[in-house]
Amino acid sequence: MSEVLVLVDHVDGDVRKTTAEMLTAARRIGEPSAVFVGQGYAAAKEDLARFGAAKVYLAEDAVYTDHLVAPVAELLADLVGRTSPAAVLVASTNDAKEVAGRLAIKTGSGVITDAVDIATGDAGLRVTKSVFAGSYTVAAQVGTGTPIITVKPNSIPAEESAATPAEETVTTEVSEAARAARVTSRTAKEKSGRPSLTEAAIVVSGGRGTGGDFGPVEAFADVLGAAVGASRAAVDAGWYPHSHQVGQTGVSVSPQLYIAAGISGAIQHRAGMQTAKTIVAVNKDAEAPIFELVDFGVVGDLFTILPQATDKVQQNKG
């Protein structure tokens, strides 16, 4: 069976859920080989084994993380040359998408971004993605080279399948050109203690309607075990950090449940949340476009509705 290269999405060895999802998808089309770049493999090892990595390529040299994107693309190009994989899967993060772009040019391969499903079709892999702010679903195929696919988080349910991966340390000659962009500082963001936005099963977002008070949004999120998101209007006003922005120029989320509070539902916001399974909105304007999308909506003031809902959910929990 052909190898399928999976670029591990992790932060210092803390493996993100997308990696398990990619390994699951990789098992459908071949034998998953995880490519682990950076520090922290000891912490990641167990997760990679649990989700079926048959092999792990380890690239721990600092050259891969001290420079932007290009060295990792060279590493993967080298592995593609050596292993002729059935596909290369990477997460749909900014960094990994750019690795995919460079890898495509280096290896003469087509690239498909933001896959929500991958299956073997009659003529190669059939990749499903959602386009035009969720208004269309398309199936795409790579016709040239090795299919390079970026996988959207929270789309392919992860399934365990224990394996004992063979480990191989890889080093590549990283070219001077690939070292040209230097990462000169890296500051970790403060952790909120809540689930990460792209991985969370539930997201509660606040918009301009919060008037800057995210208290009720956060309280509701906490009782639901949810991540907190924000509209661009709320971010631009300085009420919530940009890393929480949902939408075209923020993160794109696909949770089981998305709750929009005090958000009108502009097309750029929809682009980042329209693939959520269930959508709920609270807005005091009955005409707000967000209500066109909802499974359930409440017209009214979020400052009374959210606290009441929070209490009721708390009570139901007993």
Place this chain on the structure above:
Amino acid sequence: MNIVVCVKYVPDAQGDRGFESDRTTDREGVDGLLSELDEYAVEEALKIVEAGEGEVTVLTVGPDDAATAIKKSLQMGAHKGVHVLDDAIAGSDAVGTSLVLAEAVRKCGDVDLVLTGLASTDGVMSVVPAMLAERLGLPQVTFASELTVDGGHVSIRRDNEAFSETVEADLPAVVSVTDQINEPRYPSFKGIMAAKKKPVETWSLADLGLDASQVGLDAAWARVEDTQARPPREAGEVVTDEGQGGEALADFLAGRRLA
């Protein structure tokens, strides 16, 4: 300082976007415009030359109507435009587009900085800038939410979910900018009048030394096989709060086993 800004002409997201019979993006049936996200790149280029000296060239690869993207950029203050126009380009994927852009940037001559938006609002791939850097053999300094250029050197702030990074490189470089970086200006009346006299060159594939077989739908390395309009969401239940709205919401979630 010579800056080339890559700008794309895209179907308006407010319109009814869809596909042609060959499953390429419909660029005729919906009004198009300069991709909003590329306005940030034009603005940043203008700020750089206004603070020092230099010239801003806007470059677009697209159909006849893509001239409107150049026009808007010139109205904002860019100095000249280049429109790569060739029927053979229609249906190109990111790989093909980046090839044409790379050859066009080369033809522009001595370029210090290639600026792009963070994504095109139709394809939303965010891969063209990286592909362009790869093809041109230039450093890639992308997703800039802050940018400083001085003394032949560029430095940016790049954010992701876990980190905030500083990335630096020597010029020339390919830099993409986010919508956090600035507030794009509106064209002034003076700008609109001045734009009419600014030079716009139109280049064909042959002008770039490229062959029709290298681009377009037939040469695309990845292609769409099937498209389906997503079924409209079933109109959900919307209740008006008369004191029990929050409880109704909690009950709905309980009913769906979501809370």
